[in-house]
Amino acid sequence: EDKVVQSPLSLVVHEGDTVTLNCSYEVTNFRSLLWYKQEKKAPTFLFMLTSSGIEKKSGRLSSILDKKELFSILNITATQTGDSAVYLCAAGYSTLTFGKGTMLLVSP
């Protein structure tokens, strides 16, 4: 059975801190690993990773994939209260298996 595990399940930090969110995956067929941010109901796309060792960056967010260890991390530097959300990781080929998410709370 395909499985995506995220850690930690929840995290509380102060504004300005740097956080690292973890995602490990075991899927039968792999093509991509994706990160989403879910604030209310609809997840919004952050990154898609297909190759090991290549960092994707968007502002204060970055992510990297390790296909040998079946692992990805999402880094957020200089966190802001607007970063508070659930961060979802998903992996797969033709269909995606989602993790349960990491709930991040950034306090002022």
Place this chain on the structure above:
Amino acid sequence: SAVISQKPSRDICQRGTSLTIQCQVDSQVTMMFWYRQQPGQSLTLIATANQGSEATYESGFVIDKFPISRPNLTFSTLTVSNMSPEDSSIYLCSVVGREFPGELFFGEGSRLTVL
């Protein structure tokens, strides 16, 4: 990007009734997906809605419980039939962006509470 409109946004339903959720996309898309997110759980794919053919259901989901229509390339409906409290979830419609799998765009979701 794609703009996806979903309705209803939320509803409270009685046990044993059925509810149809609508998903409208602002552009033609080949594949539309229906996900469920139960409280505290991850997103689970219910089915892929195919235009012109029957939907493809994932393991654990059946057409009798979740009938899907896809009359054209911009619209789909998901019906949750004979609801029970276990069906209380957020139901999300999504479409693929530039690459599949990849940039999935999600509707705002429909939060159903079954009493």
